[in-house]
Amino acid sequence: xxxxxxxxxxxxxxxxxxxxxxxxxxxxxxxxxxxxxxxxxxxxxxxxxxxxxxxxxxxxxxxxxxxxxxxxxxxxxxxxxxxxxxxxxxxxxxxxxxxxxxxxxxxxxxxxxxxxxxxxxxxxxxxxxxxxxxxxxxxxxxxxxxxxxxxxxxxxxxxxxxxxxxxxxxxxxxxxxxxxxxxxxxxxxxxxxxxxxxxxxxxxxxxxxxxxxxxxxxxxxxxxxxxxxxxxxxxxxxxxxxxxxxxxxxxxxxxxxxxxxxxxxxxxxxxxxxxxxxxxxxxxxxxxxxxxxxxxxxxxxxx
Numbered sequence: 672x673x674x675x676x677x678x679x680x681x682x683x684x685x686x687x688x689x690x691x692x693x694x695x696x697x698x699x700x701x702x703x704x705x706x707x708x709x710x711x712x713x714x715x716x717x718x719x720x721x722x723x724x725x726x727x728x729x730x731x732x733x734x735x736x737x738x739x740x741x742x743x744x745x746x747x748x749x750x751x752x753x754x755x756x757x758x759x760x761x762x763x764x765x766x767x768x769x770x771x772x773x774x775x776x777x778x779x780x781x782x783x784x785x786x787x788x789x790x791x792x793x794x795x796x797x798x799x800x801x802x803x804x805x806x807x808x809x810x811x812x813x814x815x816x817x818x819x820x821x822x823x824x825x826x827x828x829x830x831x832x833x834x835x836x837x838x839x840x841x842x843x844x845x846x847x848x849x850x851x852x853x854x855x856x857x858x859x860x861x862x863x864x865x866x867x868x869x870x871x872x873x874x875x876x877x878x879x880x881x882x883x884x885x886x887x888x889x890x891x892x893x894x895x896x897x898x899x900x901x902x903x904x905x906x907x908x909x910x911x912x913x914x915x916x917x918x919x920x921x922x923x924x925x926x927x928x929x930x931x932x933x934x935x936x937x938x939x940x941x942x943x944x945x946x947x948x949x950x951x952x953x954x955x956x957x958x959x960x961x962x963x964x965x966x967x968x969x970x971x972x973x974x
Contacts, residue, residue, distance in 0.1 A: 695859045696973035697729040699892065702749075703742015704964040706868070706898050706912065706934035707768055714940040719966030721745060722768040723867050723934060725894065729858050732836045736760040737854065737865045737894075739788075742966065743772035747779070755783035756821070759835055761842075762790035763867045764851040765802060774807055774814060784821035789842070791850040792827040799825040828852060830882060843882030846870040848911040855886045861973045862890045864927075867934050869896040871904065871913040877920055887925035891972050894964065895921060897932035897947065915947045919954035919961070929960045931970070 703709075703721035710720040722740030726749075729735070736743065739760055750756050756778030763769055778784045793802055803825070808815045816823065828842045829852075841855040845866055853866040864886045872878055887893055898912040913921075915932060922930040932951060935944055948963040955961060962968070 695861060696971055697727065697858055697861065698969055698971055699863055700726045700728070700969045701964050701966055702726060702746040703740045704933060704935055704966055705937055708937050709741045710937035717941040717965060718935060718944055718963065720937070721966060722771065724772060725865065727856060727863065729838055732838060734758045735835060735838070735856070738763055738769045738867060739773045739776065740769050741772045744775040744777070745966070747777035750778055755781055757785045759787045760789065761840065761854045762788055763853065764791055764847065764849060765806065769867070770806060774812065774819065779819045779821045782820040785824070786821060787824045787826060789826045789828055791844070791852045792829050794850050799827050841886060843886050845883055846880060853883065853886045855890065863892045863894065863972060864890040865894045867894070867896055868911055869913045870911045871917045877917065879921065879924060883921070884925060887921060887927060890925070890927050892929045892931060892970060893922050893925070893927040894931045894933045896934045897951070898934050898936045900947070903936070915951045916954055919951040922959060923955055927959060929962065931962045931964050933964045935964070
């Protein structure tokens with residue numbers, strides 16, 4: 672697996688972000704890497720300040736998005752201008768930082784576009800479509816999702832397995848605040864797991880739910896919540912997130928090949944994120960590659 676961290680690119684050439692990929696390779700590109708709220712400033716230019724959105728591009732398939740945070744606007748700009756879009760979003764949960772990009776996703780404003788949204792079954796038993804309609808309506812937002820030109824279809828999941836083309840998808844409930852899913856995508860023997868929000872349990876010693884273990888075991892790339900330092904976690908232990916050290920423990924416990932630290936705290940600068948990456952690497956004693964997720968970062972899985 673290789674990666675690059677090229678930063679400067681204009682929206683006119685965003686559609687060219689994909690590097691050439693071979694028969695058993697696919698790309699994972701980060702468009703939003705923050706948790707809780709978008710942020711900006713000169714101290715976060717390298718990692719970026721948009722909230723969660725990751726694109727998985729498998730040869731011969733429509734693109735698959737992981738979450739619809741503000742990074743989805745940037746991802747939408749990567750799509751060909753004027754052409755109807757047909758894609759899939761695997762949504763971890765409906766917290767605001769994971770969905771607030773949808774009405775600003777450019778393909779959603781194009782007639783003929785379609786987005787299939789897969790998301791966790793709602794705790795109150797209400798249909799997912801109804802939950803989305805409640806998210807965007809006056810006075811909180813001037814336009815409802817039904818008024819957007821694109822068509823949206825909704826698919827509810829729990830601990831499931833399903834297919835998108837010939838990509839095998841596993842969904843499992845992950846401890847957080849409210850129903851939340853993690854996902855594992857497999858294609859031609861290559862795999863990526865996405866666990867954006869994960870409530871760290873008491874410990875150490877830690878315990879790992881079987882569902883999380885299912886998602887992570889032997890995965891090529893594990894994208895995992897790493898929002899807090901231990902000091903921050905002591906003040907926010909029930910906020911539904913993980914420390915960098917716990918993310919490293921999960922990766923080691925499940926024998927992942929590469930760990931990508933994700934869902935960065937909005938208060939963490941580029942320099943601090945570099946230090947946290949080094950702390951995670953130290954926890955792993957060189958057992959695997961550790962990467963701090965940054966906007967425009969592309970991983971080629973299978974190289």
